[in-house]
Amino acid sequence: MKTDFKFSNLLGTVYCQGNLLFSPDGTHLYSPVGNRVTVFNLVENKSHTLPFAHRKNISRIGLTPRGNLLLSVDEDGHAILTNVLRRVSIYHFSFRSQVTALAFSPSGRHFAVGLGRKTEVWHVPSTPDNNAEGVLDFAPFFRHHAHAGHFDDVRHIEWSTDSRFFLTASKDLTVRIWSLNPEEGFQPTVLSGHKQGVVGAWFSQDQETIYTVSKDGAVFMWKYVKPKNQEDDAMDEDDDEADMRWRIVERHYFMQGSSHVRCAAFHPDSNLLVAGFSDGIFGLYEMPDFNNIHKLSISQNDIDFVTINKSGEWLAFGASKLGQLLVWEWQSESYILKQQGHFDSMNSLVYSPDGRRIITTADDGKIKVWDVESGFCIVTFTEHTSGVTACEFAKKGNVLFTASLDGSIRAWDLIRYRNFRTFTAPTRLSFSCMAVDPSGEVVAAGSLDSFDVHIWSVQTGQLLDQLAGHEGPVSALAFAPDGTSLISGSWDRTARVWSIFSRTQTSEPLQLQADVLDIAVRPDSLQIAVSTLDGQLTFWSMSEGEQVAGLDGRRDVSGGRKFSDRRTAANTTGTKAFHTIRYSADGSCLLAGGNSKYICLYSVTTMVMLKKFTVSVNLSLSGTQEFLNSKLLTEAGPTGELDSQGEESDRENRRDDSLPGSKRGDPSARKKLPAVRVTGLGFSPAGTAFCAASTEGLLIYSLDQTVQFDPFDLNMEITPASTLAVLENEKDYLKALVMGFRLNEAGLIRRVFQAVPPTAVGLVVADMPTVYVPRLLRFVAAQTEESPHIEFCLLWIRALVDKHGGWLSANRARIDVELRVVSRAVARMRDEIRRLADENVYMVDYLLGQAEKDSSRKSTGARRVVDGDSGEMAGNMLVEMNGDAVSDASDDDEWLGLE
Template identity: 55%
Template sequence: MKSDFKFSNLLGTVYRQGNLVFTQDGTVLLSPVGNRVSVFDLTNNKSFTFPYEHRKNILRIALNKQGSLLLSVDEDGRAILVNFRARTVLHHFNFKDAVLDLQFSPDGTHFAVACSRFIQVWKTPDLTEDRQFAPFVRHRVYAGHYSDVTSVTWSQDSRFFISTSKDMTSRLFSLHSEEKSVAMTLAGHRDYVIKAFFNEAQDTIYTLSKDGALFRWEYTEKPTDESEDESEEEDESRMSWRIVAKNFFFSEAKVKTATFHAKTNMLIVGFTNGEFRLYELPTFTLIQQLSMGQNEVNTISINATGEWIAFGSSKVGQLLVYEWQSESYILKQQGHFDSMNALAYSPDGSRIVTASDDGKIKIWDVVSGFCLNTFSEHTSAVTAVLFAKKGLVMFSASLDGTIRAYDLVRYRNFRTFTATERVKFNSLAVDPSGEVVCAGSEDTFEIYVWSVQTAQLLDTLSGHEAPISCLAFGSENSVLASASWDKTIRVWSIFGRSQHVEPFNIYSDVLAIAMRPDSKEVAVSTLSGQLQFWDIENAKQVNAIDCRRDILRGRYQEDGFTAKNSSRGKNFNTICYSFDGLSLVAAGINNSICLYDIRNEVMLKRFTVSQNMQLSGTLELLNSKNMTEGGPLDLIDRDGEHSDLEDRIDTTLPGSHRGDPSARKTRPEVRVMAIQFSPTAASFAAASTEGLLIYSVDSSVVFDPFDLDVDVTPMATLECLKGKEYLNALVMAFRLNEQYLIHQVYESIPIIDIALVALDLPVVYVDRCLRFVALLAMDSPHIEFNLLWIKSLVTAHGKYINRNKAEFAGALRSIQRFIARIAKDVVTVSKRNGYLYYFLKSSYDIEADASDSNMLEDVESDEEIEEESSDEEGWFGPEGKQPRSSFAADSDSE
């Protein structure tokens, strides 16, 4: 069992707040999710989340045009500079104020930061410059606004930028000091100016205000009296930016955000009621008018080609990518509105199902990070989800008093199980065969057992003297383990004749239970912070681990004592065995996930759930200056100080520590409600306050024996190929990642050695080899050669591929596409060859019949000649009739 797990992705949430950014090619979208940044590859259907974390939620992100530097800033103005391609943190910096906008210049040499009422322009770090002490060098600070700056927009040539502010004005600035005369103030709006844009020729400026007014400014000549005599030197002083057109949206809602695509002159505007519109400028022609829901549109971004538009709504965590020309959605995702309660891996490890307090169940694809389907049949919080029937059926338990079964082939709810009385189900267990489903409740002391086929209540298991807290089924002999508030666990034989069981006394409240995959051992987590392991056959305790010192406990804002003296969170609420039963992962209402070795009773590794300071329980020490007479400074309601009316209206719910962090007055607490290992043993998932955290084994550390003593160069690769060391040459070519070299080695391997090379190929190169063969085979004329490679690779590494279906999904789809195309071509060619064969055969038959008739006529004429010269020896031979008889025999045989 490997223990080198690392954070790899964040699912369950696609957008929180801030702005969305497209890469230069327009196929990759960057979205801030809490204090992290997620990247969605829209063409390859993949996603990943950067491993670094901010101390607070991210407010703005920006990516330079070259796609090499990513700059993200949190709510306190702390920035992190990241190498986007290498995914490594380069520098930390503090702007010391809330950043309202952040934009890189089109040429990538500078970036502008809007802090309060000032605009700071900084130089972008450049590799060509000499080494310098500070990566960030400030170019200049621009002032002029007397209220907060709302946006900054660069011109196409990176010489100018225009800023908008809450003081209802826009200001034009020049990057270079010699062009400072360009600076000008554009006034005339009656509400906050939200955005301002340059057109492609930079001779027109559009300014947009919150009340729905769009002004078009052009650089024209000032009106003067005809009687005045003016010299040519004064002509430039008479040029100025003036309003030439005013347009209005006439919407009941306020304008929230907007963006402009200069190449196509298209303006996209988002409103507070969830509506968005597309206009063509300068004619102000309405192209489309749609809505993404009832909540406001917080951010809009458009890619470089102007085809895809991204929308984000922070209220419900919704993310849309819309293709306006075809009027279709490229991406339409939304996270859980409330906190997640449970999760379950599919048997092949390619999907994860999550359940939430909002009553919804979502199915997530592990590789892409996207939600595949949402079930909303439950009317209350969903407390548990489980798979059965090899992943074709899913079961869920809810506080609405129902257990539901879902068909994951047709994505529908086909069974609903209820008890004889209305009870709230808080635990669920399913027989691996999918024939029986069991559920427990805190309202009664019984365990309910239903038949899946008939949906009838088969039995109620009685014996516990307190409410049921958790259930677990064994995968080998269908043994059911249950835990209760009566400080006991019981093991039931569901299909046995006797239902009499002996309780195992735990001497503390059981918070979680898990059964080993071989159904011979059960593990429980207790309220006293202990992990206990019981042998089911002998009914005795075999191991125990004290976890209280392993848990990272944080201090809450309202606590009057230190985290060391707190009794909160000193236990685990969810545990899960590894696939081999030798390790166990545990988590709870604290900031730690612990991985334990059961045999040696030691902790292998501890993971920190989050470093977000906006969650309670992440800090061990608090700053005393934040404590006031009215309580903690961070918990004082300051909504009445906001300048906007909609920000002053309080619509949040008070007091809850769970649920949507943006919809609560108090800070949500860091917690992990469910945790589970992947069936492939390569990762595990944790349902936390921040979302669904995925920790996986780094595939780059897989042992490769060819890293030991081989000098990997192209010349060495060709030498190995000449020496008929085909496996070494192929692996060295893959390590060099040169396509021409891989192609040369691949086609130089003899057919007789393909099976042997495929069998000995290290598993780290199987996926790359399959992808290369699939890509090459689409245009290669060597069909049989490529099919032999595919057959040998699949035969030799079929078990490994089956265990890691999610990793090989892309390669297998490419192989399937190639085989489907080849099969189609082969069928087409065979049909054509069949028709050609029939044609040639019929033509041959006609010619054969004609030749036979001609030969018969020749024979008859020869017989007449023979009769006339029977007394002489002719060219027929001495016998005369012998040639004819031989010919007749040949004709008869034919």
């Protein structure tokens, strides 16, 4: 099995804190998620996470006007400059202070940052596309100049359209106007008059007006005018010019009662002002008349940030307490994007049988279904009234089972997205673990309140049996993949194998040294892996009931010291163990994770740790550091655990709105220095990726299969030109295909592959050297998923099985992933062709029935159907109902073979 898994995407969390950014074309939205940045493609409905990671949570991000460079800054002022197109971090830099505001100039040559009370202007690093010499700077960041004039933190920076001036809005109730370079006759100007901190300030389109919005809901319009009471016409022109300055010409107020303004944004081209309030309402206003276009409540908590795309059509809102991210099209009053992650810690996850979806459960009582390809949550179930502790799929079909602390087991139909069956026990129990029979007919659950294992029938919903035998709470359950046995683990330091389908329900106890945390059964049903509280992994034979191997994982899982730990990370191994374990798809490896920042991958045959994955390097989480900083320790304890809420400068931040004695009153309470841990693991059915439910979200690790150039047995004579010459001139398809595999260029291999005549496929495959068979199988497997040439790909698959069947069966372990992809693609083709044939039969019957209704005009009607619009319409209906297999077809129709 391949073990070169790398981080590929982050799901489950869409927004944490900081500002949101639209790309220059308005099609992508950049959102800070913890210490990473996620990019949402709003047109293609996809998302991806940039590969870099900060040392702490990101507080501000900025994007150049060209959209090619992204500057992200964390809470400590450490910045990373990233090439957005290549997704590569270019440069690391530290501002040595907390950054409170960040904005790039429209010219793209400078950017301004607010460092507390100071404001600094820096040069943007040059890149080959905007540098005439095409040479990168040796020192990409150097400061242009700095300004100090505010008495409190700078919260917002806005540039003029010509990049000559910029505004800084501060909590000290003022807005200041600065110039990028010294301007003749210009002096830095202070705009004062607000009674609370200024949220934002913006120039109008013609730069003749400045709009400022304060926290108390006041909107001031400023213009460079004379005083209103100036009526002395005898003044000369010099005095008139001397008396001209920025003055308030109009005052408006939002009038939102007790709520205050949390954020605001202004779009100069359309004169639209958007304000987000602390009660979850946002208002859209047209300036300068301050006409209210509409108001809408989109969240239950504060709206932390709002931004507008370049065209002024889409508004993006971020609410950090509930982790909400919304994109609203105000003209049509519809959502473009509406996403929310879990606001409590996740408990478990499971892949769907086709590997396209991931289901997560959490303590907030919600079940979310995530699409792996797009990265979006497509449906959320909220029927459970308490935390959901376990989830499991039936092996066949689209049926999901979940167990909850509310005392119910629920079955979900993931085609119609509904709960169709609920299982309960005779007494009120809080279920902590669950297992589903491979046939999907029996579901079992265990509880920490009872020592029995409850078993229900899925068809009838009735309780079939209660298995008694454990002397402690049941903590883990698992069915053998062959469906013959049920394995249960308990805190009584035993694991039991139950033969529940035999006449005599016998249980065989397996004695362990500590409490059982989790159980995994190998896919071939021959081995059981048990994780215990003392950090041990023990492997047992299913048939013999004997322990065959063991691993001491305490040293591997230990690492990371929490803020409250009195001992070092190396000496806390006694408290670390694997809380979740999973076998790989081929059963050769075991993946294990727990209350640690590490995920370990072990080989089952050699009992050696193959790889260790670090979940997070975010220092904002507890448990990611090996050594604590002694300056953060005080007489009252670690500074991270001190409650500083009563010392906040803002009144609403000092106020405690949580219910007395209730931990669920404030959903954001868990975000106070959460500890890094892994609560769930799952391998994809194809074995090409695995997913981990962690404190930061849903981490996807996958094999990198997009290698552009990986030559194999290459020499000087093999070039793309020589390969095409062999293909077109000599018509030697086998030689051209081998040369293409040696170069390993996907485009070249595809061209040679499609040039092989269908009649020559068998001969080419028969003479293919064995060393290239895995590569050919991998390529054909990919083509079956992507190419519209259905019959052509099936010819290659049949030829490979016929000619190299013995070699494939002997080396199945090496090519197990490719065989799974081929099997899945063939099954998908079969289902699509069956559906297409059924729909065409119904359509033909309908057309024939319509033609037979009027036999007197049969000939003219037939001619009209063939020659007129009705025939074109019917043909279009046929094509539309045929699905992707026909709509994606290329010009090479002779390879389709669907005559």
